[in-house]
Amino acid sequence: MNGFIVGMYLPGDSFVHQLDPRAKLGFAFIFMFMVFFADRLLACAIFLAFVLVAIHIAKVPYRLFFTALKPIIFIILLSSLLHLWMTKGGEMILAFPGITIYEEGIRQAGIISIRLLLLVAIASLLTFTTSPVDLTDGMESLLSPLRKIGVPAHELALMMSIALRFIPTLWEETEKIRKAQMARGIDFEEGHILKRLKKHLPILIPLFISAFRRAEDLALAMEARCYRGSEGRTKWRQLHYTRRDLWLLLILILLGMVLLIFRH
């Protein structure tokens, strides 16, 4: 089960763990929004410092964040390089034939890297410290006012919960099919990237077929257990805001002020 960092939950009882999932979701959403307005290096640095403190309070090992970052390191590098290369302005720092690096370029590269880092870090922090059940319940509760305009809040939350429930199952199945195909002589390591991708087709097709079969079985089992959508449904877990959650509001206001003060 290694390699599954995205969406992983680390049980714990830290301050961050005990926050109401709705408060955390709302906070993360607004935080991500604000990150896009942080266009000064100093503001970015303050945001980063805040996230580092939050990670510390949540008692989540830092190395997990590096693992979570791995898939997007390439994107961070690429966008930084593009900025270094393309952005002109400020003093000239380095000049090679074909590429000139300006001060502004370095600044922009730094800002974009920190922004991407912040996005991944806050999203990971949210999933590391919030159990899937709380996360989906929180989402359902936050979206429920939108039900009036036709947003299927309950269905979306259930979909997410079922997806989370079946990730390990499908992952195990993928491994099983992979081994079965290897036993039939497929070498997944050999050849260039396109060839290797093509070799994964014999994994994907059986996986899809079985996923559809599972979906059918599950729908039947849910129906047999009296499932009929959100109509007349109660929730076992009730969410309660506490005084702790006010801290998130305060932090949001502070971060907002940081943005205003260091505005361009």
Place this chain on the structure above:
Amino acid sequence: MEPIIQFEHVWFRYQVDEPDPPWVLKDIRLNIDPGEYVSIVGNNGSGKSTLARLANGLLLPTKGRVMISGMETSSEQDIWQIRRTVGMVFQNPENQIVATSVEDDIAFGLENIGVPPLQMEEKIKNAVKAVGLEGFEHHEPHTLSGGQKQRLAIAGVIVLEPDVIIFDESTSMLDPVGRKTILEIMQSLNRRGKTIIHITHSAEEAFMADRMIVMHQGECKLDEATGRLYQEAMRLKEWELDVPLEIELWDRLRQKGWPLPDKIINKEELVSEIWRLLSRT
């Protein structure tokens, strides 16, 4: 006593594009009384799973009618009450679990029928205890073994307090240990007054019930108390079914000329008969 499940001349076929699809069930007449322990056996395509799905309104009969405690399954307003009366445990334990933890999954059914949240705790606890999953309440489903998953599926059904529980080949994907626990749970549920319907193709498991129904090509071929069925059990081969080992043994010994009685009620009786013969020689 009014039967809890009644099939009245039920015919069923799936709606497909073909002009004349084959009948999956042909003129099924069946009464099951409250508290009975019934097994339904048949090979693949015999219609036994279809029969189960008709019993809680997951499928509706093409002709005839199915009555559950006096309610007809085709009635839209009664269907939820029918599904609360007849619970169903399916074959693949993995594909019945909805939620990301054991207790949340058990709560799923309660949430569906609108039980007030404060009453759920107690019910969930009882269901967990009934299937022996204490200590696993917070576990994620994928960390459970096959047998434990199936026990969770049973807990999810019994928490709704159904009168009838149908096990649709629920033991066929489990290892021997898992299978044994599920069979024990069935028996203990039956002792506590639940009507149990066990659909299986294992003749050995089928003989654990009090009454056995044999399905073959959509027809009900045999409906008999298992105690009375021992002497004619060799007929199971007519419908391509296995015969339990002890009955096969009894039959072959008799053919070899052993003076065994021609009426056997259960396995224990056969064993003691053989012992008696052996100690005589």
